[in-house]
Amino acid sequence: SFLDEVQARTPGESRLLMCIQCGTCGGSCPSGADMQHTPRHIFAMIRADMRDEVLSSNTPWYCVSCYFCTVRCPQDVAITDIMYTLKRISIQQGLYRKSTAADAPGFSQTFMDYVENYGRSFELGLATRYHLSYHPLDVMKMAPMGVGMLRKGRMDLMPKKIKGIDQLKSILAKAKELEAAS
16 A cells, blocks of 8 residues: 555654644644645545645645654654655656646756755756746745845855765765665
């Protein structure tokens, strides 16, 4: 079943079956208003074997990985980890294209490129590459905010590598190796 697949592909213990449908996750989520379905609704859909509907939903893509839902969950369901699993499956199945967040995998990939190469996000590069790729007309709308951030020293013009970037690259390479093996 889809439930078994999600549980098997979520690292650690997902505890998805422990969800009591209390709604704490959706009420805690800073992106909840933008989601097509709250996490608890997504979990009910997973249990109902509504695979395509879940994987084409924008819900996992609007998860900002703040872990607020996970921390507040009375059943210790690994909500954020499950959202990552749903993103991976959605990309592999190509179902994210049906989502209202169809450009989200491109944004995620751009973010990961910066993390893999520098050890951190580079906001100017991330926003520029993303908007030029998906929303080129929005670049000019964001310019005033970008200039203000630069003026106040809140954004760098060039990405900076973290100390120990080689160690991080080794960790990420091992993680990719383990993911490919599973």
